[in-house]
Amino acid sequence: MFLKIHRELGGGQVVAVCDSELLGKTLTEGDIEITVTRDFYGDTPASEEEVRHALTHAGNANIIGTQVVEIAISLGCIKRSSCLMIGSVPHAQFIQ
Template identity: 30%
Template sequence: MYAARTTQYQGSLMIDICDLELIGSKLEQDSLAIDLTEAYFKQEVITQEQAGELLKKCAIANLVGDKIVGQALSMKMAKEVSVKRISGVPFLMIFKFQQK
């Protein structure tokens, strides 16, 4: 299960998804900090299947956690070299460039 937030950004779907068990934690390392608040990330709780559908149709994705980042990697949406670790927790940003 994941905590998810969806928004429209400049006419595109932007998603923020994190592993549900990370809600309420704060990741800090060097000059980076991510506060995984329920107010921001937990607009809804979704399944792995729902997350896969959102990953397919979004233009921008911000992903935090072993499970959701692993899912994006297994869907070949990014490569391991693109994953940043903050306090040992995987963080991945995906931007899909689409030509119109």
């Protein structure tokens, strides 16, 4: 997985996490198109423990990929029903 924490001017942050194999790919489903970019999701590999820590402390997160979505579900950050499927790839955003 790749993890990037975006710092906002007001002191908040957005946690962005994607499954490793999705970086650089463009996913489409109907009118929806998402490109999983290094600019947004970063290129720093992260362990499951690091991802769990970041999501647990996230006020705002954007996640894409089966592995990271399963982690977020297990933490109670999101429900499976709140995921948007882009082809066979789950995507979710949450604000806590």
